[in-house]
Amino acid sequence: MYLTRFRVNTARTGARRLLSSPQVLHAAVMSSFADILPSTSGTPRVLWRIDHNAKAEVLLYIVGPTRPDLTHLVEQAGWPTLSPGWDTYDYSAFLDRLSPGGIWAFRLTANPVHNIRRTDGEPTKRTAHRTPRHQMGWLLQRQEASGFRVLTKPAERRLASEGDEFELTVGNGQGLSFGKSGAAGGRGGARVTLTTATFDGRLEVVDADTLRRTLVAGLGKAKAYGCGLMTLAPVG
Incomplete structure (x- = not known):
């Protein structure tokens, strides 16, 4: 790789x-x-x-x-x-150098979505999380299955009793709409609409093999459109 x-x-x-x-x-x-x-x-x-x-x-x-x-x-x-x-x-x-207990800074741009059903019997519909709080929750729900744990802040560094517990920020959220064919204005092809969010934070490696798979296979949907790639950097 x-x-x-x-x-x-x-x-x-x-x-x-x-x-x-x-x-x-x-x-x-x-x-x-x-x-x-x-x-x-x-x-x-x-x-x-x-x-x-x-x-x-x-x-x-x-x-x-x-x-x-x-x-x-x-x-x-x-x-x-x-x-x-x-x-x-x-x-x-x-x-290969990743090991359990290692602490790293990370960045991830992802497409945070969930499936909802508005009424009984209605097919589920994939819907984007649009607020930073829900986008953060989306990532936290996936951390264990992805081989890492987002670090928590010491109590004295938290700016609020709720919503500031983690070494994690969500920014650069944006909605994208573009022609799937790549044609200007989407002419000649279907349009793709998606919401992205960029996460920055610190994590601890829990399962090194699982985290390796996450880093090379991506996290979440819309990987063809620039989402899912998590990168790590030493904690300075």
Whole structure:
């Protein structure tokens, strides 16, 4: 497994086109892997995420089974005079070092949804969680099955008796609507509508093998559209 980081040149027209449609960006990401055919059954999972750290610092992270070639992304949305224009790391070596009890900072962009039934007998409908409180609850409900535990804050650091118990923040929530075909305005294809939220926090590794699977397989829905990729960083 490999983790790749690519800085997007937001001043370029190609970058703005890629960032405006997760469908278009997904196609560009998948085109980075010469040995992966997106339409083939059993295709290895490729995860990606866009981090908008600042207006001039937009980063694309990719986790995949082989080393990608991002030459086309550099030409469209990077700095072509720089070589190679992206950084790729051996992710397997990092994953192997995870062990129970380890403490890490994490970031995750996800599509927090749940199934509801408004009336008896009505089919369930997938609905997005739209408030930070419910989005946070969505992640906390999945932490044990995903191999980690979100750390709790000491009582003296909590700003409120309820709602501030965890080392966890939810931000950058947004609703996205785009044409599935990638056409401008969705012409010629169905439209996709989804809600995303970005989680930042600190976690403890509970089950290292399960957490490894979470990091390479993703968490939640809409993985093709930039959701589900959790990354870890040392706690400074």
